[in-house]
Amino acid sequence: MSNKSAILIIFTGGTIGMIKKVNNYVPINFNELIKYFPDIDKLNYYLEIIGFNPPIDSAEMNPKIWVKIVEIIESNYTKFDGFVILHGTDTMAYTASAVSFMLQNLNKPIVFTGSQLPIGVHRTDAKENLITSIEIAGCRSYGKSIVPEVCVYFENKLLRGNRTHKSSSNEFNAFKSNNYPILAQAGIDINYNLNVISKGALKSLKIHKKIKNTVAILKLFPGISRENVICLLKNDFFDAIILQTYGCGNSLQEKWFIDELKEFTSKGKILINASQCETGNIVQGRYKTSQQFIDLDVISSFDMTLESIVTKTMLVLGETNNKKMFKEKFQKSFCGELTKVPK
Numbered sequence: 001m002s003n004k005s006a007i008l009i010i011f012t013g014g015t016i017g018m019i020k021k022v023n024n025y026v027p028i029n030f031n032e033l034i035k036y037f038p039d040i041d042k043l044n045y046y047l048e049i050i051g052f053n054p055p056i057d058s059a060e061m062n063p064k065i066w067v068k069i070v071e072i073i074e075s076n077y078t079k080f081d082g083f084v085i086l087h088g089t090d091t092m093a094y095t096a097s098a099v100s101f102m103l104q105n106l107n108k109p110i111v112f113t114g115s116q117l118p119i120g121v122h123r124t125d126a127k128e129n130l131i132t133s134i135e136i137a138g139c140r141s142y143g144k145s146i147v148p149e150v151c152v153y154f155e156n157k158l159l160r161g162n163r164t165h166k167s168s169s170n171e172f173n174a175f176k177s178n179n180y181p182i183l184a185q186a187g188i189d190i191n192y193n194l195n196v197i198s199k200g201a202l203k204s205l206k207i208h209k210k211i212k213n214t215v216a217i218l219k220l221f222p223g224i225s226r227e228n229v230i231c232l233l234k235n236d237f238f239d240a241i242i243l244q245t246y247g248c249g250n251s252l253q254e255k256w257f258i259d260e261l262k263e264f265t266s267k268g269k270i271l272i273n274a275s276q277c278e279t280g281n282i283v284q285g286r287y288k289t290s291q292q293f294i295d296l297d298v299i300s301s302f303d304m305t306l307e308s309i310v311t312k313t314m315l316v317l318g319e320t321n322n323k324k325m326f327k328e329k330f331q332k333s334f335c336g337e338l339t340k341v342p343k
């Protein structure tokens with residue numbers, strides 16, 4: 001192989017590779033997709049492509065497919081300098097978060113991208129997103145990758161994968177990283193913000209594949225009923241419930257609600273405090289309306305995105321449902337998904 005960067009493109013599906021049939025967008029396979037991009041092999045990279053058969057709308061993504069993606073990366077890790085994963089935008093933030101937690105000690109770029117308009121449409125955003133993602137995945141300095149982490153590239157911005165959130169269903173600028181700075185901005189040049197990009201690991205790659213989905217999200221709203229709350233808290237299937245609270249982690253104070261939380265935690269089960277806000281931190285105890293969470297040893301998710309909280313919970317539950325051990329692992333940063341670790 002020459003000194004061209006070698007990039008593996010993994011095409012999972014998504015709008016980037018869809019066409020309109022009657023009234024709906026449906027996926028096409030990669031051979032069809034590539035016809036819309038005849039110049040791809042003229043790029044100055046060594047490219048190989050693996051396409052899912054059939055490609056999927058990312059609304060159909062699930063943990064088994066995360067494992068499949070990670071296994072493809074694992075078995076090609078030494079052969080390639082970087083990886084570009086074409087993925088639907090709907091659940092891209094979940095997959096990018098999960099994959100970042102599953103691939104520990106990463107020192108090569110894994111760049112997720114997709115598009116809001118299919119590649120065959122005149123005004124498509126697919127080509128720019130794909131070409132720049134390839135460039136980022138292949139960018140090296142003194143033989144070392146510039147961005148050795150899992151990230152999302154979309155509409156001129158490179159974001160840390162486990163900090164992203166799909167914020168718009170119709171703007172080209174579809175993703176936000178509310179609690180972490182942009183890793184790079186693409187204009188005429190690609191300006192890398194080296195101070196906030198991971199330095200890459202020295203240890204060898206370690207894969208985590210055990211995932212347990214015994215987790216649920218309980219989103220609070222004024223007027224929430226006991227029936228709504230207990231259908232999750234009284235269901236023995238769940239090892240962990242993510243409470244989506246208000247502001248920096250506050251909730252209603254009604255006795256029935258606190259009693260249900262008490263009963264749930266008394267069984268050794270895990271309650272996680274996550275905010276409905278997109279920016280900021282959970283600070284339990286700042287208001288009296290979150291003191292009960294300290295008393296019940298509810299686990300703060302700090303400034304993690306909901307996508308990171310859900311996927312990290314599934315991965316940590318794959319290792320343990322012991323509350324103490326869970327808390328220790330969950331509140332540690334695996335790969336930059338949380339900023340502050342208050343005591």
Ligand code: ASP
Pocket residue numbers: 013014015016056057058059087088089090091114115116
């Ligand atoms: N439903 C599509 C998907 O997530 C949307 C997209 O790709 O933008 O696969």
